[in-house]
Amino acid sequence: MERAARLAQHFVAEQAPAPQLETHATSSSVRGYNVAVLGAAGGIGQPLSLLLKLSPQVRELRLYDVANTAGVAADLSHIATAPRITSHSGAGALPDALYGADLVVIPAGVPRKPGMTRDDLFNINAGIVRSLCEGVARFCPSAWVAVISNPVNSTVPIAAEVLRRAGTFNPSKLFGVTTLDVVRANTFVAEALGLDPAAVNVPVIGGHAGVTILPVLSAATPRLTVPEQQARALMARIQDAGTEVVKAKAGAGSATLSMAYAAARFAEACLRAMSGEPGVVECAYVASSVVKDLPFFASQLRLGPAGIAEFLPLPRLNALEQDNFESMKEELVSSIAKGVGFMNGK
Numbered sequence: 001m002e003r004a005a006r007l008a009q010h011f012v013a014e015q016a017p018a019p020q021l022e023t024h025a026t027s028s029s030v031r032g033y034n035v036a037v038l039g040a041a042g043g044i045g046q047p048l049s050l051l052l053k054l055s056p057q058v059r060e061l062r063l064y065d066v067a068n069t070a071g072v073a074a075d076l077s078h079i080a081t082a083p084r085i086t087s088h089s090g091a092g093a094l095p096d097a098l099y100g101a102d103l104v105v106i107p108a109g110v111p112r113k114p115g116m117t118r119d120d121l122f123n124i125n126a127g128i129v130r131s132l133c134e135g136v137a138r139f140c141p142s143a144w145v146a147v148i149s150n151p152v153n154s155t156v157p158i159a160a161e162v163l164r165r166a167g168t169f170n171p172s173k174l175f176g177v178t179t180l181d182v183v184r185a186n187t188f189v190a191e192a193l194g195l196d197p198a199a200v201n202v203p204v205i206g207g208h209a210g211v212t213i214l215p216v217l218s219a220a221t222p223r224l225t226v227p228e229q230q231a232r233a234l235m236a237r238i239q240d241a242g243t244e245v246v247k248a249k250a251g252a253g254s255a256t257l258s259m260a261y262a263a264a265r266f267a268e269a270c271l272r273a274m275s276g277e278p279g280v281v282e283c284a285y286v287a288s289s290v291v292k293d294l295p296f297f298a299s300q301l302r303l304g305p306a307g308i309a310e311f312l313p314l315p316r317l318n319a320l321e322q323d324n325f326e327s328m329k330e331e332l333v334s335s336i337a338k339g340v341g342f343m344n345g346k
């Protein structure tokens with residue numbers, strides 16, 4: 001069939017409810033979900049796809065990138081687990097990757113090199129996220145979308161604006177992935193307490209860059225009772241952990257393996273919530289009215305079959321955390337404005 005005709009068919013079919021029914025069932029008939037990874041041949045995309053290939057929640061895993069997905073797909077497809085792998089290389093293959101997707105995970109974009117801030121990636125990654133979200137709006141308008149590409153504090157507002165302009169924005173289904181901050185906080189606190197990291201939970205609120213990453217150590221479970229100086233050091237390490245990896249990789253990129261783990265954890269949580277599992281709670285950076293004047297904010301969310309089911313109340317902050325909270329506001333406001341400004345041609 002001619003590509004244009006196929007695209008038109010995709011678009012028309014996407015309006016009709018029938019094709020998605022088999023993957024949206026919420027009863028015991030669930031056979032898994034279709035997940036698209038955009039940027040699947042990259043440093044995060046490959047290990048993330050490996051972890052998703054191991055997920056019992058996934059029915060079909062679509063690997064999309066500007067190039068080089070065929071080899072990754074061939075390799076993963078030999079693993080003896082249920083998810084079916086498909087390969088989609090080049091912009092013309094985006095519709096096939098997205099059509100009927102239940103969850104779209106976006107790690108596409110350039111990573112930092114030593115000396116750069118996440119915001120230094122804006123000029124390249126803003127356009128990438130915009131064009132991929134235009135595809136989402138067109139070919140899988142009811143999918144959940146998880147944005148990994150930095151600077152997350154700005155790329156999520158861009159994604160929201162693209163979807164809003166297309167008339168498909170559902171704020172309950174768009175997430176900036178901040179799970180790596182929680183993973184790091186859990187790991188470092190577990191080290192301090194001499195515990196298994198799996199037994200630790202630290203809510204991390206705010207955003208995903210420097211001071212906007214606010215680990216609420218006073219709300220950690222189990223309770224963390226350390227001198228203020230140690231709490232300060234822990235907070236600083238969590239906030240600088242991305243830079244710690246960038247420096248150690250010395251020009252070869254930023255966190256990929258820990259990020260793949262974190263994104264797989266977040267994707268798995270989304271799919272469990274989608275299937276009706278109760279009590280799924282994760283932190284993520286989303287459109288929010290939890291904090292006045294911050295239209296996007298990361299906080300603890302209870303996820304349900306239709307996306308965000310509840311914003312959990314912010315944990316009570318101690319004096320150190322409150323100080324940090326006040327100093328993050330200005331940066332977050334300006335990162336959000338930068339994303340919106342990009343969409344307004346500024």
Ligand SMILES: NC(=O)c1ccc[n+]([C@@H]2O[C@H](COP(=O)([O-])OP(=O)(O)OC[C@H]3O[C@@H](n4cnc5c(N)ncnc54)[C@H](O)[C@@H]3O)[C@@H](O)[C@H]2O)c1
Nearest residue numbers: 039041042043044065066108109110111148149150180259
């Ligand atoms: N949210 C977080 O916590 C977090 C953590 C780590 C990294 N990141 C970010 O994730 C992004 C990716 O990092 P990486 O290490 O995987 O980089 P990478 O360069 O290894 O991989 C990026 C991939 O994106 C692909 N890509 C580029 N433009 C694309 C497009 N238009 N469509 C589809 N694919 C495209 C590239 O071909 C490449 O394969 C970076 O922006 C990085 O800063 C975020």
Ligand SMILES: O=C(O)C[C@H](O)C(=O)O
Nearest residue numbers: 112118150242243254255
């Ligand atoms: O630090 C980076 O640039 C990548 C990512 O945001 C991270 O936190 O590891």
